[in-house]
Amino acid sequence: MGLLDRGRRKRTLSEGIEGTAKIVDLETRHRFSGSRGESQGEPWLWESMYDSFAPTKYRLELEVTVPGRDPYRVRGEFRAPHKAERTGLTRASLSRGLELPVRVDPGDDSKVEVDWDRFAASPDRKQALDGARQSRQAEVVKGQLESKPELQAKMQAGNRQALAAWVGAVKMGNMSREEFERDVQLELDNGRMDPADAEAARKSLDG
Helix, strand or coil: HHHHHHHHHHHHHHCCCEEEEEEEHHHHCCCCCCCCCCCCCCCCCCCCCCCCCCCCCEEEEEEECCCCCCEEEEEEEEEECEEEEEEEEEECCCCCCCCEEECCCCCCCCCEECEEEEEEHHHHHHHHHHHHHHHHHHHHHHHHHHHCCHHHHHHHHHHHHHHHHHHHHHHCCCHHHHHHHHHHHHHHHHHCCCCHHHHHHHHHHHH
């Protein structure tokens, strides 16, 4: 990166329009292995095998939202500092669906910089990283199940019986509605429950 690029980045971060950007897609390389990640998932992440505190390089596709215009997409390479990915003693990779604070060049909205300092300082950062990771894992499981319709149908049939038991437990006060919704949403996200069955169960409780 040249001096002009560094200067532009600093100006964008200090003077740019404040907005948010959701990670739509990313390319990654698994840490330390040198092997490519999933072709359709977490595609190109690199970290120095000698320095776990080095910035992580990502190629990201972002859906950017700034005041006064419709959301739009940009692609580019970004360096995530260690402090932005740290969650306690571990370091979490960015995942699709994660929302990041950004600054956009007022003269060129294709020039977008992630405000890593603001992201690192967010009290909800760890929860957001974990939530995005869990959503990605659920998406992978769902895709695998959808490629095996017989197995998916068997799991959904089993959950149809589980739903009836959960509905009964809620009505008897042995399960809270919050617990019910959490478990149902988990099974839906992973493709192990038929949405029509979930909707019928919710109507039974609401009626």
